[in-house]
Amino acid sequence: xxxxxxxxxxxxxxxxxxxxxxxxVLVLIRAVAGxxxxxxxxxxxxxxxxGIFLMAVVAxxxxxxxxxxxxxxxxxxxxxxxxxxxxxYMGVHQENxxxxxxxxRERRExxxxxxxxxxxxxxxxxxxxxxxx
Amino acid sequence: xxxxxxxAAAVFLLFATVMECIAVFGVYKFKFVMxxxxxxxxGDTLALLLGAAGLMLxxxxxxxxxxxxxxxxxxxxxxxxxxxxIMRMEYSIDEKKVKEETS
Amino acid sequence: xxxxxxxxxSTFYSRIENFVNGREEFLLYRPTxxxxxxxxxSLEAELTEAADLLDKREEQQRIQDHTEPRDFxxxxxxxxGVVATLVCLTMMMLLMITxxxxxxxxxxxxxxxxxxxxxxxxxxxxxxxxxxxxxxxxLNYRGFDTMGETHVLFVAASCVMILLLIAEGKExxxxxxxxxxxxxxxxxxxxxxxxxxxxxxxxxxxxxILNGHLSPGGGFSGGSVIGAGLIMYVSAFGFKKTxxxxxEHVYKIAKISALCFYICCLSYYFYMGAHGYxxxxxxxxxGNIISSGLILFINIFVGTEVACTMYAFYxxxxxxxx
Numbered sequence: 276x277x278x279x280x281x282x283x284x285x286x287x288x289x290x291x292x293x294x295x296x297x298x299x300v301l302v303l304i305r306a307v308a309g310x311x312x313x314x315x316x317x318x319x320x321x322x323x324x325x326g327i328f329l330m331a332v333v334a335x336x337x338x339x340x341x342x343x344x345x346x347x348x349x350x351x352x353x354x355x356x357x358x359x360x361x362x363x364y365m366g367v368h369q370e371n372x373x374x375x376x377x378x379x380r381e382r383r384e385x386x387x388x389x390x391x392x393x394x395x396x397x398x399x400x401x402x403x404x405x406x407x408x
Numbered sequence: 409x410x411x412x413x414x415x416a417a418a419v420f421l422l423f424a425t426v427m428e429c430i431a432v433f434g435v436y437k438f439k440f441v442m443x444x445x446x447x448x449x450x451g452d453t454l455a456l457l458l459g460a461a462g463l464m465l466x467x468x469x470x471x472x473x474x475x476x477x478x479x480x481x482x483x484x485x486x487x488x489x490x491x492x493x494i495m496r497m498e499y500s501i502d503e504k505k506v507k508e509e510t511s
Numbered sequence: 512x513x514x515x516x517x518x519x520x521s522t523f524y525s526r527i528e529n530f531v532n533g534r535e536e537f538l539l540y541r542p543t544x545x546x547x548x549x550x551x552x553s554l555e556a557e558l559t560e561a562a563d564l565l566d567k568r569e570e571q572q573r574i575q576d577h578t579e580p581r582d583f584x585x586x587x588x589x590x591x592g593v594v595a596t597l598v599c600l601t602m603m604m605l606l607m608i609t610x611x612x613x614x615x616x617x618x619x620x621x622x623x624x625x626x627x628x629x630x631x632x633x634x635x636x637x638x639x640x641x642x643x644x645x646x647x648x649x650l651n652y653r654g655f656d657t658m659g660e661t662h663v664l665f666v667a668a669s670c671v672m673i674l675l676l677i678a679e680g681k682e683x684x685x686x687x688x689x690x691x692x693x694x695x696x697x698x699x700x701x702x703x704x705x706x707x708x709x710x711x712x713x714x715x716x717x718x719x720i721l722n723g724h725l726s727p728g729g730g731f732s733g734g735s736v737i738g739a740g741l742i743m744y745v746s747a748f749g750f751k752k753t754x755x756x757x758x759e760h761v762y763k764i765a766k767i768s769a770l771c772f773y774i775c776c777l778s779y780y781f782y783m784g785a786h787g788y789x790x791x792x793x794x795x796x797x798g799n800i801i802s803s804g805l806i807l808f809i810n811i812f813v814g815t816e817v818a819c820t821m822y823a824f825y826x827x828x829x830x831x832x833x
Contacts, residue, residue, distance in 0.1 A: 280410050284466065287418055294425050298432050305435050313441050313498040317448050320490050321435070324452050324483065325428065328459050331476060335463050341727045343475040344719070347482060348736060351712055354486035355743050358701060361497040362746060366694035368501045373562055374569070482708075489704045496695070 288336045292329060299325050316360055323353030413465060420462030427455035441498055445491060452487035456480060640794030640803030641724035649729070650809050654777045661813060664820045665770060671824060677831035696749060705747035712740035716814070723810040724803045730813025737814065738821025745822075750830060759833040762819055769815040776805045776812070 299322055306318035327346045334342035427450060434447025460476040467473075614621050631648055639647035649657050720733035745753050783790055795802030826833050 277410065280414055283414060287421065291421055291425055295428065298428055301432050302435065311441050311498070312501075313494050314444060316494055316497075317445050317491075318435070320487070320494075321431070321448050321451055324456060324487065327479065327483065328424075328428075328456060331460065331463055331479065335467050335472070340471055340475070343472070343479065344715075344728070346479050347475075347715065350479060350482045350486055351708070351736075351743075352739060354490055354708075355739055355746070357490040358493055358743070358746050361493045362694050365497050365500055369694075370561075370565060373558075374565060377562065377565070482711075485704055485708065489701060492700055493698075496698075500695075 285336070288332055292332055295325055295329050295332075299329075312364060316357060320353055320357055323349065413468070417462045417465035420458050420465060424455045424459035424462060427451065427458060431455065442495065445494065449487065449491055452491075453484060456483055636797055639806065640797055641806055642797050643724055643726060643729075645727075646724045646729050646806060646810070647803070650806050650813075651780070654780055654809075657813070658773065658777055661770065661773060661816055664816060665766065668766075668820045668823045671827050675827045675831050698747075701747045705743055709740050709744050709747075712743065713737060716740060716818075720810055720814040721800060721807070724806045725798065725800070730810040731817055733810075734814035734817025735821055737818040738825075741818065741822040742825045745825065745829075750826070757822065762823060762833050765815055766819045769812040769819075773809060773812040773816075776809050779805070 302318050302321050302325070306315050306322070309315045309318060327349050330342055330346050330349065334340065334346075431447050431449075431451030434450070435444050438444045438447060457480055460480045464473045464476055631644060631652065635644045635647050635652075636642060639651040641647035641651070716733045716736035718733075719728040719736060720730060723729035723733065741753070741757065782788075790804070792804040794804050797803070801807065823833060
């Protein structure tokens with residue numbers, strides 16, 4: 276391969292890497308600001324995909340074949356993290372709903388109980404997990 | 409000949425970058441969670457395929473092509489399942505909202 | 512293993528035992544399918560059980576809450592944040608100052624460039640037979656260090672077991688039945704993809720372990736890949752199906768035998784090296800899979816150890832048992 280093609284390739288790959296780095300920052304802002312929990316998990320998954328592509332670009336630029344192995348592992352681990360996070364979060368949410376129902380039932384039975392502000396505090400804590408959009 | 413190959417690869421890679429930009433733009437634009445997820449899926453599928461094809465053309469080596477193809481196959485399977493799992497979580501933790509929006 | 516199975520009552524052998532003792536008619540027809548009402552009933556029973564567990568946990572929390580003064584704790588939390596920030600900032604400043612005093616990277620007169628590294632790079636492939644110098648360095652020259660790391664993994668898993676293993680009781684039965692009460696189980700889409708993906712992941716991990724002396728990777732990374740594959744299998748199919756091929760018995764045998772064989776291999780190296788004998792294990796031609804003496808076997812043992820530890824951590828934190 277002659278020199279001109281090599282330098283053009285370098286410029287192309289480095290430019291693409293810069294653009295993708297900016298995109299990673301933008302997606303990270305979405306992950307921090309995302310109003311719902313699905314937004315955050317989705318944004319992290321997207322960062323994983325962009326990272327995989329960046330690694331492939333680096334592998335081609337440095338001519339290191341073994342970096343592509345890491346891409347495969349990264350794809351697998353991001354999938355695994357999404358599956359387990361969603362599973363755990365659904366369980367936690369179900370538990371919260373059960374607890375909320377129980378508290379409300381107790382409140383109805385006892386009328387206005389002495390621990391009212393305590394209950395309010397607990398309920399507001401429960402609401403914090405799923406912020407309104 | 410080399411220039412032709414390089415140009416083809418550059419077109420593919422630039423297309424991939426544009427697609428990823430569109431995906432991120434969609435993530436910011438839409439108001440509803442599932443629409444955002446749809447636009448994120450563009451980045452996971454089309455942009456990755458175009459980028460991998462561009463890198464294959466750029467390198468032209470057999471091992472690179474094989475491994476990049478493996479990455480594309482793996483991500484196409486896993487990202488679809490991740491979207492499904494996230495969607496299921498979203499639907500199950502907040503059923504009322506979804507019904508209001510879709511009806 | 513002296514613990515009895517939790518579902519012993521419903522097994523085939525208990526029915527035979529009952530038949531021998533005259534307690535049950537063995538050939539009697541028993542309807543297996545459940546009606547809708549029964550299903551609903553069992554679902555309600557599950558829900559009430561989960562609510563009971565929640566009650567218990569809440570009660571514990573209340574007891575713990577009342578034993579400590581709350582206002583003091585609130586004030587202490589604010590103070591804690593301030594002090595933690597201060598400590599972190601001082602630590603960062605100290606480290607930055609130290610970094611600014613370090614010699615330039617790549618300078619020929621740095622203290623890191625001594626005869627040890629020269630020897631590793633020049634004679635490493637010749638003496639250990641491994642193309643990947645790092646693996647040869649870690650598993651051959653510095654084998655004692657790596658043995659300590661493997662033991663750290665073993666001790667960590669044992670400590671987590673001491674803290675989190677649920678020995679017996681009602682909670683154990685309810686947790687063993689399914690990994691969590693309220694979480695979604697048996698999603699068929701995830702199951703199909705996991706059935707396709709998990710064997711590929713296992714094969715990739717075995718490839719990384721077996722090529723440890725030829726390419727980047729080795730026992731630690733390959734073992735963690737296999738452990739991640741096991742975790743993926745569990746998250747798709749549940750603990751009951753995993754216990755068919757990986758339960759506490761298999762875990763014990765695999766882990767302890769891997770450690771013992773590893774120590775045997777290393778003590779051979781130590782004995783021969785300390786007495787100045789020649790190494791009698793053929794090194795083979797560098798670049799083949801079967802080469803470089805004992806490094807291949809040591810990689811396999813380390814990989815087994817790491818995979819078992821990864822899976823054990825996940826299982827212990829999820830359900831309190833293997």
